[in-house]
Amino acid sequence: MKRKTLQLIKQSTALASMSAMVFLTGVSTLHAQDNSVQGNIAILVNSLDNPYYAAEANAAKAQAEELGYEARVFSHSEDVNRQRELINSIVAQGANGIVLDNADSSASVAAVRYATEHNVPVVLINREIPEDGIAIAQLTHNNVQAASQVAEAFIEKVGESGKYVELTCNLADNNCVTRSTAYHRVLDQYPDLEMVARQDAGGELLRAKQAMDSILQEHSDITGVIAGNGPVALGAIASLEAAGITDVTVVGIDGSNDERDAVLDGRLYATAMLQAQELARQGVNQLHQYLETGETGESEERQLFRGVLITEDNADYVNDFEYQSN
């Protein structure tokens, strides 16, 4: 037992050292600026494997570079400890500012406060923290508006009665909770519309497919599936297709290119596109403004961004979380 524990400790220590080397290597380059850049900005997001976060990070980086900053992107993988370590290192390395899509709304307050207290301003994007006056700005999507419009589109398609399933994205994430609550603000006003199953699919396609596979064993008579994000909606579609079911309406939120294609193919009825790129660019702009003038230029700290309802009528305009109608 003791030996096993010792081995685990050794392994953990080795892993921690490796992790530290990886991010410190990345962070150390924050100092490697030449005279032509006016500072450096760190951009922290969740997993870069997820198209939403990749689009958000790329847009923030491009905007920062456009404004003359050296920009580095880091992934905290939704791990608050890793986020704290990254922020500590970024602060220690003398970053001018941080654009952060945080790992957890409540648990991130201390990390944001740490950076702020060390004179490194933080702009939050996508996820808010439950405390004002620490970050210089908090930019997030209007999840209630997006989810409400999706729910209204869902009812228009399935009608005001029948059985449906809700697959939530990740109930540990405030944004997902807000979306689910907003769905129910609309759906629960229709007493003949019955939710027969609700599962948390963790925001992942595979988990959503597995959950849907299981639900279909018991509820093959559903008329709709309302999903908390894009991957979950696509997972539900994969499950329905595997079961040979084609008459179930599926909706989601996110607006990735995969969802766009599914809408155009008629497999996904509607989604709401979150303006990930615009949100990230605005976050960088406000950080830049703050570094230049001491103010973000906005009257309010917390700012919302519209989710754009996407159906077959306008899906062509979606590209990498950007709505390009012109």
Place this chain on the structure above:
Amino acid sequence: MPITSTTSNIRVTKLSGGSGGFHHFHYIIGVIRGADMNNTSCIARTFGLAILTSTTLILSGFTIVSSEELIEIKTGGTPPSIDASSLLYDDIIPWASSSTRNVGEVLSAIENQGFETTCEEYGIQKGQAFPCTFWIQTSGVIDNIDTSSRVGKITLSDTGSGSEVVILSGPVIPGTALRDGYPDIVYNDFSNQDAFASFSDDLNNEVISIIENFGEVTPGDRISVVGAYATWTGMDSTIQVVPVSLERVGGE
């Protein structure tokens, strides 16, 4: 998840939250002692230490709070709630009545000078996350009353606007037009999106009372309406109005 605090060798563990209220929490006070302790003396010491700890906690002014209260303290507390009914009748409706425009005037302006300019001139838009809301007034003849959906609709004709005007009559009032059309209420007044949405729901529920108090209507009745029209583009095929004031025209 249990919340544990340790005082000397006494551990106080909060086991469950029940419904979240303070009185539903249960505490186990135990003593961490050597395994060879005599049972009787162990119980006596446990009891004694439990009393001592409780007394110390009380006398020291230490207050045990629920996790919900802790979050509230950490977040600086929840902003005081706003009474939707009072705000609607005392502020929003008077404000709407003084800012209202004829629906035809608004639609003409959108056509002639564009949506954004018209919104700036006649509407309210609280940032890009919200539609532009116009306070409009019109009168017309009830052409149709559709209660087949829970989003009930009264269609007016002969409004002189050139567009179909629909009064949303409930029991489901979709959208957030009343909230978004009043400039003195903004998202930052609320602790989160959910609270902001709840406030809008409360306003919409008040609209149901306004409609119910107006009484029965039938096709052919001529009525006038003041209400909020929320739009993203101004290109809607029908003008959907959330009413705050309804009147019968010509004594009908």
